[in-house]
Amino acid sequence: MAEYPDRSQYPAHLPDGSCDIDLSSGKYLKLWQGPNHPGITGNMSVELTVCGDEVVEGRTHVGYLHRGFEKLMERRTFIQCFPIVCRICVPEPDFNEYCYAAAVEELAGVEVPEKANWIRTLILEMGRVNSYLMYLGGQAGAFGQGVIGQWTTYARDLMLDRFEELTGARIYHMFILPGGVRDDLPEGFDQRMEETLREIESTLADVHDTMFRNAVFKKRAMGLGRVDPAWVDEYGVTGPVARAAGVAKDVRSDQPYLVYRELDLEPVIAHESDAYARADVRRRDLLMSVDLIRQVLARMPRKGPVMATLPNVLHWKIPRGETYVRGECSRGEYGYYLVTDGSGYPRRVNVRGPSYTHAMALLEKLIVNVNISDVAGLLVSLHTYPPEIER
Amino acid sequence: MSVRDVLSPFAAWKHLFRDPVSIKDPFNREASERYRGFHQNDIEKCIGCGTCEAICQNGAIDMLPVSGVDGVQTRPGDSGLRPRIDYGRCCWCALCVDVCMTGSLSMSNAYKWVEADPDKFRYIPGVDKKHWDDYEHGYRRPEGHRLNAPERIEMPELEPGERIDSFAEIVGGYSVEQARLEADRCVTCGICVATCPTHMPIPEYISAVRDGDYEAGLKLLYDSNPFSQICGKICTRRCETTCAASHEGDPIAIRWLKRHITEQVPFERYRAIIGEPAAATGHSVAIVGAGPAGMTTAFDLARLGHKVHVYEAQSHAGGMTRYGIPEYRLPFDTIQREIDLIVSMGVEMHYNTRIGADISMAQLQQDHDAVVLSIGLWLGRSTRVPGSDHRNVYKAVDLLRRIRDGEQLQAPKSMVVIGGGNVAMDIARSMARLQQQQHGQIAITLTALEDKSHFLADPVEIKESIEEQVTILDSRGPQECMVDDQDNLLGLRTWRVHSIFDENGRFAPSYDDGDEMVHEGEWVVEAIGQMSDVAILGDELTEKLDWNRGRIQVDEDGRTSESWLWSAGDMVRGPDVVHAVADGHRTARSIHAHLSALDKQENA
Known part of the structure; x- marks a missing residue:
């Protein structure tokens, strides 16, 4: 939908694929967006080379938020890792808690009570709602619509x-x-949750009217950052970005974990694969999460324990082993790769956050030829949380 | 794109007519009931075990001494430390609350605290008074939510029916799997170490059980207690009464884990693990009495290279552990292995050698550089009530010694025991076995001055005595051993105890003579305490020594007023094996320092 000038004035690609940009020609300008920039969702920066108001090349720079979580965990006992994993992703911390716990449980052979699995599912869906509400406000804000963020923040606050x-x-x-x-x-x-869900649905109806049926938003978002379905496997794209490209990838239905097998859900997809389609997939996915919360509360068992008997956590040693545990977070596949060596500490933890692939490799590909004013909107449309890039 | 897309956003205008969504008074909003806000600590309940500090991954908790503040006192079972929390580091995960061993630590739902000085955010909850100390709501550890198992792994034991007609050992010992599970419960706080008279490295040897490294465990045991096999079976285990796990669950079975280590290492390996004694120093030390105190002194001094001679009146070493504790609690071979190990360090034993009769103290003083007196408490005390001089009124220690010596006692058909301590239980249970063997039925009544909640005996002993059909009566004061015209003992007459101590805390029992009972028995056995047979010292030495209420006065190292003579064990500390061991170590250290000083003088 967006219209761009004639491509012929841009530098040709060199045989190795890189751009031949002669900065001394005066034709190009280096411009840094971030690390402190309202259009950047967190602390990262994009080093833009622009020609006029159009991006010729974009290089992502991360590390401003590096706290070395993976290394820290190698020096903490298994229980001591529990309070720090949530810090890897601020807006949706629960996936870290779940994936880490599930990985430890698998390697230690701990059987989780059924009711705990239902409560975990409930928490993960509540977290997804929060994450999407935050995204919607950010996406609208990146295109200059400030009030949507105020509404979604209110709804998120209720959650x-x-x-x-x-x-x-x-x-x-x-x-x-x-x-x-x-x-x-x-x-x-249950009752208070139902009231909250109704309020969220009502907010979403307003968001739908003012954002998704808004000529300005449509004009700027449609056609922006189109992801070719072929890149989904090539770049390791997951979550709403993949689903907006028509690829029905959703860990919840592909490899059901927790109690998703007992819930009714259908991956939400779209085909346009642009920023607008991605926003719409997320809005509909949010509504599905609201529905899933209702399903969990209606079907979960109300009796029974919520915690397994653990060995003494102060000197909990887990036998040698390795595992990868995954789940579908609001941005795509979230996973923990945990290696244990029989000692009281994890040998290696690797956190797979979707932001890593989306905000670095994919962004650099999508950003070429985008107008400077749309860079923020493009970046937000990939739904990036920089802390999880820099575990 | 359509006209609708232009008009639809105007729906936002309807928000103009809505109330603002923000909270009217955010400063007074109460957080939820479970909110993890500022910490609260019930400092009277807290024992300063430091488990909260151990689990905190931020290093936000330090244990600080607060002894003397608000009644907190360093004592057995309380380190006198309390957690100080640094809110510059705390991440509010509440693992400290989850793991708290006493349940004293919790979090209030207070969350606002404004201060200009950042150091103020480091404080000791409960000691530094805060307005949220009395908050009703906040995060408390949910019911049943535990990060360590509260229940002890049960020890395999003989059932009452199986054990009552023999002296077979009751306790079976943990399997490796059971021991690991039990060892896993320990939180390694070390509160027990301070309580143990001989300060055994308890958390370390429990770790050895957990890791299956029994040889390292055995080395730890014998470095601090040469009676580890014996203590593993019959220690009075003060450590367990102060164990942090006992506050919200069962204490760790420390004694059984010690026993487990000694059982897992083959006895042939013991000597190599403990190591060779040091090169001979040329000094010689005499020890009188081969009980735990004397043999511990002997073990320590022999390892340091001194020549040790032990003089023992009986035919076997072990003292009260051999002649006072029944075989169902402590089999002979355990004692024998312990003694063999100590003797293998180069200790010379002189059995059947009685001081005063076979060798004099003066002779010992002349032949040795130092002499240790550890003759224990072998004389039973008497109630001195009318009739207590009857031939069928016995002292418990004498009877126990006769049973342990292998004498075939003819048990009476019925019997009364006076006393509520472990010795009373020992004699009652031993005689119950003999009655069962000889008469096929048990008729033993045990009367104690104390009421049930103040019994001096180990609760396990009381439970097992009742299982073995011993009738236990509390708050009964002996008045008379009743004798008929033909000089036959009929039994014991008792009155109900009103109080045991007077207002000054002195022993002065008062009775309610309206509540009288007569307990029938062919025998009456007195088990009300023992004293030392100090007559063997001879008049001259007795005259020279300082005395304190019938006991030899010693300094903190066990040295008497005579510079060549030390005294240790039950005779100075009262009856207890592990105290005797601690005393033996203390005495050995003092003697070694004395002998080293002699060496220096000679070299100078």
């Missing part, structure tokens, strides 16, 4: 209240322990 009463914290919940979850649902939780 944070539910998190607070269930887990005891609003942002870093630290509730999914290896072995189960900390506690049962509080009294009257």
Whole structure:
């Protein structure tokens, strides 16, 4: 949809694929977007080479948020890793807790009580709702629509209240322990959750009217950052970015974990594969999460333990082994690769966050020929959380 | 793109007519009931075990001494330390609350705290008073949510029916798997180490069980206690009464884990693991009495290279462990192995040698550089009630010695025991076995001054005595051993105990004479305490020594007022094996320092 000038004025690609950009020609300009920039979702920067107001080349730079989580975990006991994993992704921390716990449980041979699996599923879907609400506000904001972010922040805040009463914290919940979850649902939780879900649905209806049926948004987002379905496997694209390209990839239905086998869900897909389609896939996926929360609350068992009996966690040694545990987070496939060597510490932990592939390799490919003013919108449309790039 | 896409966004205008969504008074919003806010600590419940500090991955918790503040006191079972939390580091994960061994630590739902000085955010909950100390809500460890198992692994034991007609050992010992599970429960806090009289490295040897490294465990045991096999079976285990795990669950079975280590290492390996003694120093030390205190002193001094001679009146070493503790608790071969090990360090034993009769103290003083007196408490005390001089009124220690010596006692058909301590239980249970063997039925009544909640005996002993059909009566004060005209003992007459101590805390029992009972028995056995047979010292030495209420006065190293004479064990500390071992170490250290000083003087 977006219209761009004649391509012939740009430098030709060299035989090795890189661009031949002669900065001294005065034709090009280097421009840094980030690390402190309202259009960047977190601390990363894109080094742009522009010709006029059009991007010729974009190089991503990360590391501003590097805290060395993977290395830190090699020096912490298995239980001590539990409080730090959630910090790898601020807006949707629960996937770290779940994947880490599931990996430890698999290698240690811990059987999780059934009810804990239902509560885990509930928490992961609540987290997905939060993450999408934050995204919608950001996506609208990147195209200059400030008020949408205020509405979604309000809706997200209601969900944070539910998190607070269930887990005891609003942002870093630290509730999914290896072995189960900390506690049962509080009294009257279902009813308050239902009120929250209704409020979210009502907010989403407004967002649909003002954002998705908005000529400005449509004009800027349609056609922006089109992902070829062939790149999905080539670049390791997952989640809504892949689904918007018509590839129905969703770990929840492809390899059901927790209790997803017992829930009704259908991967949400679109075919246009541009920023607009991605936003729409996420909006519909959000509605599906709302539905999944209702399904979980209606079907989950109300009796039974929520925590397995663990060996003494202070000197918990896990036999030699390795595993990869994955789940579908709001941005795509989230995974933990855990290697144990029989000692009381993880030998190696590798965190696979979807932002890594989307915000680095894919962004550099998509960013060429994009107008400077659309760079922020493009970056947000890939739904990137830089902390998880720099575990 | 259509006209709708231009008009639809105007739907946003309807928000103009809505109330603002923000909270009216955000500063007074109460957090949820489970909110993990600022810490609270019940410092009276807290024992300063430091498990919270151990689990904190941020290093946000330091244990600080607060002894003297708000009644906190360093004592057995309380380190006197309390956690200080640094909110510059805390990440609010609440693992400290989850792992807290006493349940004292929790989090309130308070979350606002404004301060200009950043150092203020480091504080000791419960000690530094805060307004949220009394908050009702906040994160408490949910019911049943534990990060370590609260229940002890049960010890395989003989059932009452199987054990009552023999002296076979009751306790079977843990399997490797059971021991590992039990060892896994330990949180390595070390509260027990301070309580153990001989300060055994308990968390370290429990770690050795966990790791299956029994040889390293055995080395740790014998470096601190040469009676580890014996203590592994009959130690009074003060460590377990102070164990951090006992506050919200069963204490770790420390004694059984010690026993497990000694059982897992083949006895032939012991000597190589413990190591060779040092080169001979040329000094010679005499020890009188081959009980735990004397033999510990002997073991330590022999390892340091001194020549040690032990003089023992009986035909076997072991003291009260051999002649006072029944075989169902402590088999002979365990004691014998322990003694063999100590003797293998080069200790010379002189059995059947009684001081005063076979050799004099003066002779010992002349032949040796130092002399240790550790003759224990072998004389039973008497109640001195009317009739207690009857021939069928016995002292428990004498009877136990006769049973352990292999004498075939003819058990009476019925019997009364006076006393509520472990010795009373030992004699009651030993006689119950003999009655079962000889008469096929048990009729033993045990009367104690104390009420059930203040019994001096180990609760396990009381439980097992009842299982073995011993009738236990509490709060009964002996008044008379009743004798008929033909001089036959009829039994014991008792009154109900009103109180045992007077207002000054002195022993002065008062009775309710309206509540009288007569317990029938052909025998009455007194098990109310023992004393030392100090007559063997001779008048001259007795005159020279300082005394304190019937016991020899010693300094903190066990040295008497005579510079060549040390005294150790039950006779100075009261009856307890592990205290005797601790005393033996103390005495050996003191003697070694004395002998080293002599060497220096000679070389100078």
